[in-house]
Amino acid sequence: MACGTGTIDSDGYCEHCGHKQPRERDHMESALETVAAASDRGLRHHRNEDYFAIAEAAIPEGAPATLAVVCDGVSSATRPDEASSAAAEAAGEALRRALPAGRHPQQAMHDALLAASEAVNALAADTPVEPSKNAPACTVVGAISVEGVVTVGWIGDSRAYWVPDDRVSAPARLTEDDSWAAQMVAAGLMNEAEAYADPRAHAITGWLGADAYEIDPHTCSFKPEQPGVVVVCTDGLWNYAESAGEMAAAVPADASARPLQAAQHLVGYALDGGGHDNVTVAVLPFPAPSGGAGPA
Numbered sequence: 093m094a095c096g097t098g099t100i101d102s103d104g105y106c107e108h109c110g111h112k113q114p115r116e117r118d119h120m121e122s123a124l125e126t127v128a129a130a131s132d133r134g135l136r137h138h139r140n141e142d143y144f145a146i147a148e149a150a151i152p153e154g155a156p157a158t159l160a161v162v163c164d165g166v167s168s169a170t171r172p173d174e175a176s177s178a179a180a181e182a183a184g185e186a187l188r189r190a191l192p193a194g195r196h197p198q199q200a201m202h203d204a205l206l207a208a209s210e211a212v213n214a215l216a217a218d219t220p221v222e223p224s225k226n227a228p229a230c231t232v233v234g235a236i237s238v239e240g241v242v243t244v245g246w247i248g249d250s251r252a253y254w255v256p257d258d259r260v261s262a263p264a265r266l267t268e269d270d271s272w273a274a275q276m277v278a279a280g281l282m283n284e285a286e287a288y289a290d291p292r293a294h295a296i297t298g299w300l301g302a303d304a305y306e307i308d309p310h311t312c313s314f315k316p317e318q319p320g321v322v323v324v325c326t327d328g329l330w331n332y333a334e335s336a337g338e339m340a341a342a343v344p345a346d347a348s349a350r351p352l353q354a355a356q357h358l359v360g361y362a363l364d365g366g367g368h369d370n371v372t373v374a375v376l377p378f379p380a381p382s383g384g385a386g387p388a
Contacts, residue, residue, distance in 0.1 A: 115150035116138060117173070121352065124148050124313030126158040126381055128352035129374035130359045134328060141230075142163030142326050142372035143176040145184030152194045157189045157238035160374035163208070164250050164298060164326040165197075166229040175212045175228035178261035179300055182211035183234055197236045198311050201245035205309035208232050209247075209300045216302035229287065229301030233267060235324050242266075242322055245311040246297050249274075251330050255340045257348055266312065267320075270298025272334065318371050321347045321354065321375050326373030329362045343375075350376040 103163040103263060117140040126148055133140040163180040165172025169214045186207040190200035215228040230286045231248025236326060244252045249269040268274055272295040273287035285291055298308065333339040341360050345355035360369040 096381065100356070102210065103196065105185055117143075120144070122146055124155065124350040127160050127374060129160060129372070130352070130355040131164070131372035132359045132363065132367075132370065134370050135363060139173060139369055140370045141167060141172040142328065142370040143173075143180040143231045143373050144374055145180040145214060146374055147184055147188050149188055149191045151191055151238060153267070155239050156380055157191045157197075157236060158376055158380055159191070159236045160324050160376055161187070161204070161208075161234040161306040162250055162324045162326060162372050162374055163231065164231045164248070164328070164370070164372070165344045166226070166231070166337065169226040169229035169301060169328055171215060171228045172230060174215055175301065176232040177234050178215060179208035179213040179230050181216050183207075183208040183232060187234070187236065191236070191311070197238055197243040201234060201236060201243050201311045202309050203246050203379065204234060205232060206307065209304075209307045211299040224337070227302040229299045229304065231270075231296065231299055231326075233324055235322050235374070235376055237378055237380060240379065241313050241315050242378060244322075245309055245325075247300060247307065247309055248296065249296050251323075251324075252321040252324045253336055253339045254314070254316065254320060255323060255343045256345070257345075258318060259340060260320060261344070263336040265336045265339075266314070267310070269296075271296050285343055298303065308320065308323065310380050316378050319348055319378060321377050323358070323375055325358070325373040326371060327367035329358055329373050331369065332362050332365035347375055348377040351377055
């Protein structure tokens with residue numbers, strides 16, 4: 093860390109001691125009563141290209157709603173860090189407006205993903221052309237918890253998992269990757285272990301960006317039958333806990349009661365595993381803690 097006595101130059105280095113000053117996005121945390129999130133640059137990347145948005149709202153009938161959006165910038169694209177922040181903020185804002193207005197959660201999620209896409213597309217208009225790089229791009233995954241139903245939406249390979257408090261019950265992965273590996277498994281050409289061991293496994297087939305194929309948001313809803321948590325994360329975490337069972341084993345037993353500590357723990361889990369990528373995770377307890385969410 094910088095010594096704190098010198099001026100920080102435009103490249104982020106202290107002019108007195110020469111150490112690089114940590115960027116604000118190198119490590120981020122945020123917590124509300126019903127949701128928490130944490131993000132870290134990891135151990136190998138020079139910047140954090142992930143971003144998240146969390147919020148609480150209320151539907152017109154007065155019931156509380158909790159939401160989280162997590163985005164992962166595509167490193168091979170231009171300005172991936174800006175793409176992820178633009179997408180997360182646009183999707184979060186769209187959900188904060190739509191749910192109190194009475195929009196059905198699944199439709200609200202679909203529209204929020206389109207809003208995120210538009211926000212990333214807008215970055216391309218003022219991005220200098222770099223022949224070696226693609227337009228700004230990122231993946232996105234979001235979750236809404238309202239009236240006993242969890243709704244998730246995604247484009248790309250960021251994921252959502254359901255982890256019940258009762259670990260005797262089965263956890264579940266709630267999303268299907270837009271990736272080469274997922275396509276191979278879906279086509280019956282490889283089993284999951286073979287596909288994800290292939291060097292092409294993480295090549296994404298869906299993303300947000302001006303050079304993306306036709307945007308096709310995925311959404312689904314389910315009604316958990318018992319308490320637990322929804323874990324929304326980038327591949328910087330799930331690379332170290334790929335299956336639902338592995339993710340459940342990594343989630344602390346008291347995650348429902350301590351979502352921020354659970355998010356912090358899961359970031360640490362990824363860093364301990366090698367921290368090869370940026371890592372971001374949001375934890376939504378279900379049902380929401382007593383008192384619920386208030387208007388955003």
